[in-house]
Amino acid sequence: MSPTLxxxxxxxxxxxxxxxxxxxxxxxxxxxxxxxxxxxSGESYVVKAVPEGSKxxxxxxxxxxxRIMQVLAHTPxxxxxxxxxxxxxxxxxxMELVVGESLxxxxxxxxxxxxxxxxxxxxxxxxxxxxxxxxxxxISVPALTPAEELARWARTLGAVxxxxxxxxxxxxxxxxxxxxxxxxxxxxxxxxxxxxxISAGPEPVALIDWEIWSMGDPRVELGWFHVFADGSNFPEVxxxxxxxxxxxxxxxxxxxxxxxxxxxxxxxxxxxLKMAAIMGHNLRRHREGRHHDPDQEKLPATITRxxxxxxxxxxx
Numbered sequence: 001m002s003p004t005l006x007x008x009x010x011x012x013x014x015x016x017x018x019x020x021x022x023x024x025x026x027x028x029x030x031x032x033x034x035x036x037x038x039x040x041s042g043e044s045y046v047v048k049a050v051p052e053g054s055k056x057x058x059x060x061x062x063x064x065x066x067r068i069m070q071v072l073a074h075t076p077x078x079x080x081x082x083x084x085x086x087x088x089x090x091x092x093x094x095m096e097l098v099v100g101e102s103l104x105x106x107x108x109x110x111x112x113x114x115x116x117x118x119x120x121x122x123x124x125x126x127x128x129x130x131x132x133x134x135x136x137x138x139i140s141v142p143a144l145t146p147a148e149e150l151a152r153w154a155r156t157l158g159a160v161x162x163x164x165x166x167x168x169x170x171x172x173x174x175x176x177x178x179x180x181x182x183x184x185x186x187x188x189x190x191x192x193x194x195x196x197x198i199s200a201g202p203e204p205v206a207l208i209d210w211e212i213w214s215m216g217d218p219r220v221e222l223g224w225f226h227v228f229a230d231g232s233n234f235p236e237v238x239x240x241x242x243x244x245x246x247x248x249x250x251x252x253x254x255x256x257x258x259x260x261x262x263x264x265x266x267x268x269x270x271x272x273l274k275m276a277a278i279m280g281h282n283l284r285r286h287r288e289g290r291h292h293d294p295d296q297e298k299l300p301a302t303i304t305r306x307x308x309x310x311x312x313x314x315x316x
Contacts, residue, residue, distance in 0.1 A: 006024045027046070065213075066085045072207075077127065080206050081096045082094075098206040099200070102199070103195065104194050105120075106230070106240070112241075114242050114243045118241075118245060124192075128222065128225070132218040145217065149216070150270065156277040160283075167304070168280075168307050175273065180266050186217075188216040190221070219261050223270050226271060227306075231244070272309055273310055
């Protein structure tokens with residue numbers, strides 16, 4: 001009989017780090033493999049593993065996640081340190097448990113105090129140029145151009161019943177009308193926002209959840225980050241937080257520590273299209289019974305708002 005994941009983790013922690021596993025508990029949430037908290041006779045760790053029977057591709061590619069975090073360990077970008085990597089199938093890795101908060105001020109509970117949320121958002125904008133400037137050394141991955149990025153999300157939007165994303169076709173047409181020229185690609189996280197940054201007070205201490213990192217146009221990442229700077233984008237599912245920096249201020253902060261970004265408004269509209277397409281897809285899955293979640297019924301107002309504000313950015 002093959003050893004269980006817990007047995008494998010216990011054996012490697014003992015062999016590699018000289019510590020004994022004292023508890024091994026599944027952490028809730030997440031859509032990218034299995035996540036556990038491992039307590040030992042020494043440190044505490046987070047273990048991420050490929051689910052039994054799943055292929056180690058895409059979000060389930062644990063070795064790819066561990067590899068980029070190992071690269072980033074030698075850069076100004078804070079990430080949890082990798083303690084153990086086990087490439088035997090199903091693969092897993094253990095990383096340090098970083099103490100702090102990873103809360104999205106406009107979405108998550110408990111609510112973050114407005115001044116603290118604003119400080120964290122500004123610090124995240126300061127950190128982002130450092131991420132985009134990282135040379136991933138011998139890790140070679142293709143980079144999507146803005147045109148390719150838009151085509152990808154057009155397919156996602158097209159898979160959602162039109163009535164769930166009303167107006168999405170017009171926003172897509174506006175985006176297709178004038179696609180910016182690509183700039184030099186950088187290392188992008190793919191879901192850069194405060195909900196994926198562990199903070200201690202206002203300071204970012206670990207950027208987590210590296211499932212969809214890639215090389216890409218930095219403006220795509222900043223456009224996604226900007227979506228979460230305005231709680232009015234999320235009626236019925238979020239909250240407005242007074243004093244959060246505007247997209248314009250966040251762009252100024254970014255450009256002070258990195259290259260000048262042209263045509264960012266287009267990418268801000270793209271970020272809204274992406275979020276509307278994702279939410280439309282989730283709502284469709286719920287209504288078709290593929291993933292029952294009554295909270296998805298709160299999404300229509302947000303989807304409408306995202307499409308309307310994205311359209312307004314380009315129609316002005």
